[in-house]
Each structure stands twice: as C-alpha cells, then as structure tokens.
Amino acid sequence: MNSRHLDQQAWANLRLEYETSSARPTLRELADQHAVPRSTIFKRAAREKWKQNAALVEATRKQIVKKMEARMDMATTEAADLAAKQFMAELQPWIEREKAEHIKRIVAIAKRGFRRIEKLWDENAVPEAREESLAAATLDKHDAIIRRTLGMNGAQGGSGTLNLDVLVAGGRRIVSAQKPAA
Numbered sequence: 001m002n003s004r005h006l007d008q009q010a011w012a013n014l015r016l017e018y019e020t021s022s023a024r025p026t027l028r029e030l031a032d033q034h035a036v037p038r039s040t041i042f043k044r045a046a047r048e049k050w051k052q053n054a055a056l057v058e059a060t061r062k063q064i065v066k067k068m069e070a071r072m073d074m075a076t077t078e079a080a081d082l083a084a085k086q087f088m089a090e091l092q093p094w095i096e097r098e099k100a101e102h103i104k105r106i107v108a109i110a111k112r113g114f115r116r117i118e119k120l121w122d123e124n125a126v127p128e129a130r131e132e133s134l135a136a137a138t139l140d141k142h143d144a145i146i147r148r149t150l151g152m153n154g155a156q157g158g159s160g161t162l163n164l165d166v167l168v169a170g171g172r173r174i175v176s177a178q179k180p181a182a
Helices: 008-020 027-033 038-048 054-123 129-150
Strands: 163-169 172-178
Touching: 008 027, 008 038, 027 038, 054 129
Parallel strands: none
Antiparallel strands: 163 172
C-alpha cells in the first residue's frame, strides 16, 4: 500500500500504536505490518517526532490504578465503619440489658456470699481454706469473663470493687472491707 492512500486517521492510529503499544513495535515492523513503505514511515516519524512512550503510558496507568485502589480502599473502609457503627447502635440496647443482668447476677452472688459469711460467723465454724479460695477464684474468673465480653472493663463512675478479708482470731471470724489500691 502506498503512503498517499493512508488518510489522516490511519496515520494517527499508526502513530498511536507506535507510541503507546506495550509490544513496542519498531518502525520497520509497523511499515511491514501496515504495508507502508519503510522510507515513508521513517520520514513521517522523523518529521512529526514520534516517540515510543509505552513505558510512560504504563507508568501512568499504574499510577491511575493505584489511585483508584486507594479510593476504593478508603470508600470500603468508610462503608465498613458506617456499618459497624450502625451495628453497634443496634446492639447497644442488648448490651445494656446484658450488663444490667450481669450486675443483678453479681449482686445476687454477693448477697449469697454475705449470707454464707454470716452463717459461718453464727456457726463459729472454720471454713476450709481451699474451698473458700476455689469459690472466690471461680467467682472472679466468671466476673472477669462477663465484664470483658460486655465491655465493662473500663472504670465507670459509681462502680468499684470491694476486697474482703476474713480473719480467724480466737475462734471468731473478723470481716474487714478494704478499698482497692488506686
């Protein structure tokens, strides 16, 4: 095919293929592929200063893809955060009910513990230290698990802990309350 038979659009497409193709064809390959005389394509490429920019195009494409991925990540993160906030807002009443139930259970356990201490006081019986220690450790573990599960580990106003020491002196038990160390 002769060069005068190529229209402007065909030459533009030929130049675009040379400058942007990732295959990076040579001018000779393009001339043979499109049936254009080699000298014609060499002269036109020199006159119009054709440059192979495939590396630049690829680098630009990678930048665009990276920016799009960053935007997608940000949008995904925002959507996930919003969904998590909505989910937590929906769960909050349930969490509050569970906290209230836990507090009721702990108060009931504490009342049973005080009744037990009073009973032991009245009976003047010496409790077996191993059983008492195991019962206290079990209660502490149960309380810690539920507090962690319900997010009640943080110190909140009005809530606190009470440490009790039971001493046996002269056949009588002495119960003393201690403030927790701050």
